[in-house]
Amino acid sequence: MSTAQVQVYVTLHGDIRRIRPKAAPDREATLVRGTTVAELLAALPLKPNETLVIAVNNEVVTTGATLHDGDEVLLSSPMEGG
Numbered sequence: 001m002s003t004a005q006v007q008v009y010v011t012l013h014g015d016i017r018r019i020r021p022k023a024a025p026d027r028e029a030t031l032v033r034g035t036t037v038a039e040l041l042a043a044l045p046l047k048p049n050e051t052l053v054i055a056v057n058n059e060v061v062t063t064g065a066t067l068h069d070g071d072e073v074l075l076s077s078p079m080e081g082g
Contacts, residue, residue: 004033006069008040013076016052019045031067038063040073053078 011026055074
């Protein structure tokens with residue numbers, strides 16, 4: 001019995017780009033169907049308790065959101081300023 005998979009596209013912005021290998025483009029990720037944003041984040045080399053803005057298909061989501069085939073995931077540091 002095979003496990004169903006989904007393909008998502010991950011884009012890193014701002015300070016979060018530091019986790020992307022140099023000269024590497026944003027990437028596609030193949031995940032098991034039903035994977036949540038939290039599970040995707042756990043697989044990335046992020047700092048413990050790092051604060052992120054997470055958007056899936058241009059909608060801000062929580063880490064409990066389930067990812068679906070073709071989703072575009074954007075990870076960014078929160079913006080500050082005045």
